[in-house]
Amino acid sequence: xxxxxxxxxxxxVSQSVDWLVNNHxxxxxxxxxxxxxxxxxxxxxxxxxxxxIIIAVVAVVAWxxxxxGLAIFSVVSMVFIGLLGMWxxxxxxxxxxxxxxxxxxxxxxxxxxxxxxxxxxxxxxRPILDAMQTTPAFVYLVPIVMLFSVxxxxxxxxxxxxxxxxxxxxxxxxxxxxxxxxxxxxxxxxATEWQVLVRVQVPLALPTILAGLNQTxxxxxxxxxxxxxIGAGGLGSPVILGLNTLDIGLAVVGGLGIVLIAMxxxxxxxxxxxxx
Numbered sequence: 245x246x247x248x249x250x251x252x253x254x255x256x257v258s259q260s261v262d263w264l265v266n267n268h269x270x271x272x273x274x275x276x277x278x279x280x281x282x283x284x285x286x287x288x289x290x291x292x293x294x295x296x297i298i299i300a301v302v303a304v305v306a307w308x309x310x311x312x313g314l315a316i317f318s319v320v321s322m323v324f325i326g327l328l329g330m331w332x333x334x335x336x337x338x339x340x341x342x343x344x345x346x347x348x349x350x351x352x353x354x355x356x357x358x359x360x361x362x363x364x365x366x367x368x369x370r371p372i373l374d375a376m377q378t379t380p381a382f383v384y385l386v387p388i389v390m391l392f393s394v395x396x397x398x399x400x401x402x403x404x405x406x407x408x409x410x411x412x413x414x415x416x417x418x419x420x421x422x423x424x425x426x427x428x429x430x431x432x433x434x435a436t437e438w439q440v441l442v443r444v445q446v447p448l449a450l451p452t453i454l455a456g457l458n459q460t461x462x463x464x465x466x467x468x469x470x471x472x473x474i475g476a477g478g479l480g481s482p483v484i485l486g487l488n489t490l491d492i493g494l495a496v497v498g499g500l501g502i503v504l505i506a507m508x509x510x511x512x513x514x515x516x517x518x519x520x
Contacts, residue, residue: 261387272391279347279404280397286339287396295326298335302508310515317511321504330479330501337478337505340396340471341464344403348460352408353453356415357441366416377409381470389474399467399476407463414456418449454517461513465506469499479505 264272290298299322307315325334359366385402392398422445430444446453472480479501486495 261390265390276392276397276401279343279400282346283339283343283396283400286342287336290335290339291332295322295331299323306508306512306515309512314508314511314515318508321508325501325504328497328501330482330497333477333479333481333498334501334505336396337465337468337480337502340400340403340468340476340478341461341505341509344400344407344464344467345457345461347400347404348408348411348464349457351404352411352456352460353415356412356453356456357419357446359412359416360419360445369412373409373412376405381406381467382473385470385474394475396476396478398474399471399480402471402474403464403467406467407460410459410463411453411456414452414459415449418452418456419445421452422448451517454513458510458513458517461509462506465502465509468502 299319302322303315303319306318325331355369359369381402384405388398388402388405392401419441426444426448427440430440435443468476468478469480469483472478472484479498482494482498483502486492486498
């Protein structure tokens, strides 16, 4: 019955992407420009700063939010990565993650707030987030490469698509969980809608929003290896190179760097959420 396809969806999608590439390249270049500038600035800055300064900053942040134990673990992890010869790749990966998380927050938090304040918008946004989160990353790598070429910027764009749903969903959830009586009390004292949002709902929802930030960072790091398939640098490159050449040592070194960075960022963001 279904031996042959009847709906030529693959042809329609290919034609649509070709039409976008041929007629709206300027639009996609405009989208690419701020991401490229942010990424290049962070990458150049992190690689220009002396490693000791970066290690010290990470240690102070870890100590401030979690304690001396995490600070020591962060220092040991960063020094170990440097001794493995992966410092430059790690800074590139960190720049990619920070860039993608920044744009995920700039887009995802306002969308989450709008979804929390409008059930209709929430119903429209939910299937879009489902598609972003469940579509295999390899599927949308092809249109991203066609629209934005290859390289670190394309990797960041793919990461943004993949990692934005958690921060959006948990912002929505956190604001919806604020007790209605607190909102009514603020309104009774003459607070405007904006004041209620900024001074009541967002502060009370902040632990949930920070949990979403934590998940977004973890998902962004999970995209590092996949993004290396389209020319993105960082710690994903030695993993892909090790896979192609069957060099297990090189793949393990790159993977270990990703794991250590993920653990440090995860513990810091979790501690931030718990403190709030």
